[in-house]
Amino acid sequence: MNGYRRDVDTHPEYLSPDYRSTVRRAPDKPPILLPHTLSEITGPVYGHERVGPTDHDLTRQHAGEPLGERIIVAGRVLDGDGRPVRNSLVEIWQCNAAGRYVHRADRHPAPLDPNFTGAGRCMTDGEGRYRFITIKPGAYPWGNHDNAWRPAHIHFSLFGTAFATRLVTQMYFPGDPLFEHDPIFQSVRDPEARRRMVARFDLDTTEPEWALGYQWDIVLRGRESTPFE
Amino acid sequence: MPGPTPSQTVGPFFAFALPYEGGERLVPSGDRDAVRIVGAVIDGDGAPVDDALVEIWQANRHGRYRHPEDTREELPLEDGFTGFGRCPTDAEGRFEFLTVKPGAADGQAPHISVCLFARGLLRQLYTRIYFPDEAEANAADPLLSSIADDALRQSLIADPVDGVLRFDIHLQGERQTAFLDV
Numbered sequence: 001m002n003g004y005r006r007d008v009d010t011h012p013e014y015l016s017p018d019y020r021s022t023v024r025r026a027p028d029k030p031p032i033l034l035p036h037t038l039s040e041i042t043g044p045v046y047g048h049e050r051v052g053p054t055d056h057d058l059t060r061q062h063a064g065e066p067l068g069e070r071i072i073v074a075g076r077v078l079d080g081d082g083r084p085v086r087n088s089l090v091e092i093w094q095c096n097a098a099g100r101y102v103h104r105a106d107r108h109p110a111p112l113d114p115n116f117t118g119a120g121r122c123m124t125d126g127e128g129r130y131r132f133i134t135i136k137p138g139a140y141p142w143g144n145h146d147n148a149w150r151p152a153h154i155h156f157s158l159f160g161t162a163f164a165t166r167l168v169t170q171m172y173f174p175g176d177p178l179f180e181h182d183p184i185f186q187s188v189r190d191p192e193a194r195r196r197m198v199a200r201f202d203l204d205t206t207e208p209e210w211a212l213g214y215q216w217d218i219v220l221r222g223r224e225s226t227p228f229e
Numbered sequence: 230m231p232g233p234t235p236s237q238t239v240g241p242f243f244a245f246a247l248p249y250e251g252g253e254r255l256v257p258s259g260d261r262d263a264v265r266i267v268g269a270v271i272d273g274d275g276a277p278v279d280d281a282l283v284e285i286w287q288a289n290r291h292g293r294y295r296h297p298e299d300t301r302e303e304l305p306l307e308d309g310f311t312g313f314g315r316c317p318t319d320a321e322g323r324f325e326f327l328t329v330k331p332g333a334a335d336g337q338a339p340h341i342s343v344c345l346f347a348r349g350l351l352r353q354l355y356t357r358i359y360f361p362d363e364a365e366a367n368a369a370d371p372l373l374s375s376i377a378d379d380a381l382r383q384s385l386i387a388d389p390v391d392g393v394l395r396f397d398i399h400l401q402g403e404r405q406t407a408f409l410d411v
Binding site: 001006007010011012013014016019021022023024025026027028029030031032033034035036037038039040041042043044045050078080081082091092093095101102103105106117118119155157162163164166167168169170184185187188192193194196197217218219220221222 | 230231232233234235236237238239241242243245246247249272273274276278280284286287288296297298299311312313334335337340342344346347349350351352354355357371372375381400402405406407408409411
C-alpha cells in the first residue's frame with residue numbers, strides 16, 4: 001500500500017499572525033510525524049443517500065428565487081497525479097449576494113435573503129466532475145483588523161479517497177481587488193499556489209440568457225510512489 | 230502534474246451547512262458495545278472553542294474499515310456502520326460521539342482518527358483517540374511508542390470518567406494535545 005504525499009509547500013502555516021484567530025489556536029508544539037497506515041489511506045465512502053436531486057442547485061431551495069447574480073460553478077476533483085476523484089462528496093457553503101451568512105453569529109448589517117440558505121452538496125461523477133448553481137456571494141467586513149473585508153468566496157469541503165486527503169478550502173473569483181488585503185488568502189505564501197484558489201471565468205460554462213459560468217479544478221494529495229509495506 | 234489546492238480555514242459560519250442529523254452517532258444507543266466519547270476543544274487562553282468541527286474515522290469492532298483499500302475479507306463489515314462521524318462543538322466547546330471501540334488493525338492499538346476544523350485553523354489538525362483499557366496494545370503501538378514525552382503521549386489516550394471516555398483537545402500551551410503530521 002502507498003501513503004499520500006505531504007504537500008508541505010502548498011498549505012498555510014498554522015500560525016499566521018495577520019489572521020488574528022490563529023494566534024491563540026495554532027499549536028505551538030510541532031506535529032508528530034505519522035507514517036501512513038491503513039487508518040490514513042482509508043476514509044469515509046459516501047453513498048448517494050445523503051445527496052438529494054436538487055442539493056447542487058442553491059437557487060431552488062426555497063419558494064422563490066434568491067436575489068443576486070446567478071452563476072454556475074463547475075470543475076473537476078483530481079488527485080495529485082491528475083486522475084479524477086470519482087463518486088466523492090463535495091460540500092459548499094457561502095454568504096448571500098449581500099455578503100450575509102445564514103448564521104446567528106453573523107452580525108454584518110446586510111439583509112438576509114429569505115430565498116437563499118447558501119449550502120449545497122453533490123457527488124463527483126465518473127470523470128471527477130462537479131457542478132453547482134448558485135448566486136455570486138458578496139464581499140463582507142470582518143473584525144480581524146481596521147476596515148477588514150473578505151474577498152467574495154465559496155467554502156468547499158472535500159473528502160477524496162482517504163482520511164488523509166480531506167480538504168477544506170475556499171474558492172475565490174478572478175480579479176478581486178481584496179486579495180492583497182486579505183490575510184486568509186495571503187496565508188498561502190506561494191503566489192502560484194494562491195492562484196490555484198481562484199476560479200476562471202469560462203464562456204463555455206456560461207449559459208446564454210441565464211448564468212455566468214466559472215471553472216475551478218480542485219487538486220487533492222497524490223500517492224507516494226513507494227509502498228509502506 | 231497539477232499543483233495541489235491549498236487549504237483555507239473552515240471559518241466561523243459552517244454550522245448551517247456541514248453538521249447533519251445523527252452525525253455524532255455511529256451506532257444506535259442500544260448497541261451493547263456502545264461507548265460515549267465526550268470532550269471539549271480549548272484554545273491557548275483556556276477558553277472553549279465554540280466554532281470547531283470534529284470528525285472521526287475508525288474501523289468497526291472487528292478492526293475492518295469500510296473502504297475498498299481494506300481488503301481483509303476475513304474481517305466482517307457491519308451493516309449500517311460507516312466508521313465516520315461529524316460533530317460541531319457547542320457554546321462550551323463540547324463535542325460528543327457514540328461509537329464502539331474499533332478492533333485492532335494493521336499492527337496498531339485500537340484507535341480512532343480525529344480531524345479538527347475551526348476558525349483560526351488555516352488547515353485541519355489531525356490527532357488520534359486511544360483507549361485507556363488497552364495498556365498492553367498501547368505500549369506496543371508504533372505511534373504511541375514513538376512519542377518520548379509522557380504528557381504528549383498521554384494526551385492521545387482518553388480518560389474514563391463517570392462511564393464515558395473523556396478526550397479534550399488543547400490547541401496550545403502546556404497541555405497541548407499531540408497533533409499528527411499526517
